[in-house]
Amino acid sequence: MKLSMPEELLLLMLDDETGRLQERAAPSGDYALAGAVLAELALAGRIDSDPNRLWVTNTTPTGDALLDGVLAQIAASKEQMDSKHWIETLGADADSYRETLFQRLVAKGVLRQEEGRFLWVFPERRYPAVSGKEEREVKARIFAVLFNDEIPEPRDALLIGLCRAAGLFSLFLAPHELDRVQARIDQVSDLEELNRSMSDAVREIYAQIARYAPMV
Amino acid sequence: MDITESTAGSVKVAALKGRLDTATAPAAEAKLLALLEGGAKLVADMTEVHYVSSAGLRVLLKAAKQAKSAGGAFALAGPQAPVREVLEISGFDKILAIHPTRDAAVAGIG
Numbered sequence: 001m002k003l004s005m006p007e008e009l010l011l012l013m014l015d016d017e018t019g020r021l022q023e024r025a026a027p028s029g030d031y032a033l034a035g036a037v038l039a040e041l042a043l044a045g046r047i048d049s050d051p052n053r054l055w056v057t058n059t060t061p062t063g064d065a066l067l068d069g070v071l072a073q074i075a076a077s078k079e080q081m082d083s084k085h086w087i088e089t090l091g092a093d094a095d096s097y098r099e100t101l102f103q104r105l106v107a108k109g110v111l112r113q114e115e116g117r118f119l120w121v122f123p124e125r126r127y128p129a130v131s132g133k134e135e136r137e138v139k140a141r142i143f144a145v146l147f148n149d150e151i152p153e154p155r156d157a158l159l160i161g162l163c164r165a166a167g168l169f170s171l172f173l174a175p176h177e178l179d180r181v182q183a184r185i186d187q188v189s190d191l192e193e194l195n196r197s198m199s200d201a202v203r204e205i206y207a208q209i210a211r212y213a214p215m216v
Numbered sequence: 217m218d219i220t221e222s223t224a225g226s227v228k229v230a231a232l233k234g235r236l237d238t239a240t241a242p243a244a245e246a247k248l249l250a251l252l253e254g255g256a257k258l259v260a261d262m263t264e265v266h267y268v269s270s271a272g273l274r275v276l277l278k279a280a281k282q283a284k285s286a287g288g289a290f291a292l293a294g295p296q297a298p299v300r301e302v303l304e305i306s307g308f309d310k311i312l313a314i315h316p317t318r319d320a321a322v323a324g325i326g
Binding site for chain 1: 271302305307308310
């Protein structure tokens with residue numbers, strides 16, 4: 001089954017055993033999810049970008065309601081903004097994207113929905129994987145690019161940049177493995193302007209956190 | 217975008233002219249990939265390309281990938297300063313051979 005990039009990214013952000021979102025994927029996970037939507041629109045030929053701006057090239061709907069909503073939102077913007085602006089703006093809607101994507105992955109039989117209680121009190125919904133096959137396939141694709149020197153497909157380069165932005169590689173790899181492939185992760189990710197803009201946006205969040213942390 | 221083909225010895229040369237972006241990427245990609253078939257050596261002469269967007273860069277990436285997997289070669293020649301800057305920011309200069317002139321590119325992969 002073919003999954004869209006936002007669907008793949010959300011699967012990678014889930015803790016396989018508990019079906020909960022990895023806490024370490026937040027807050028940059030919101031930007032990564034927004035980036036995944038933009039990446040899929042870019043590969044569908046609906047938007048294009050350069051270091052200074054991101055623009056709509058084709059308003060024809062893709063047939064994916066989530067992507068098409070974002071496409072319409074960008075098309076309706078009076079001013080032409082850069083990728084970072086859109087990553088930050090769309091990142092604010094990440095909760096609703098996640099909800100939509102979880103429902104889709106359940107409908108496709110990739111995840112199952114479980115209602116439970118967190119700390120015996122708080123209602124909590126979890127999404128454990130049904131077989132985990134889809135996530136294993138995505139990871140295998142990513143590692144095939146990282147652990148060899150082949151030139152990546154644009155789709156894989158974009159996905160690797162999304163994982164970098166969401167901080168997922170420190171969950172996938174042991175520290176010594178991460179040290180070994182960090183340069184390759186950066187090389188592949190930086191091929192794509194969207195990935196570089198996502199990193200800039202994420203760096204700013206952490207700079208803000210560092211600035212205000214002593215006051216808390 | 218106009219693409220003019222020629223040959224220099226055993227090397228094919230595709231001279232691109234105009235903007236390489238979403239509007240022109242599909243046709244440029246089809247052309248470059250067709251020229252690379254059978255493990256050919258191809259130089260994309262960028263002298264008259266004044267703009268490359270993200271979609272345009274993906275075309276160059278796919279061409280380089282195709283060349284490598286088919287046992288051919290792919291190089292860029294003569295990118296203008298703004299295009300060269302985009303290639304450097306994205307690290308394409310580490311993956312692709314980029315030469316200052318068409319002759320240098322032909323000599324480089326010939």
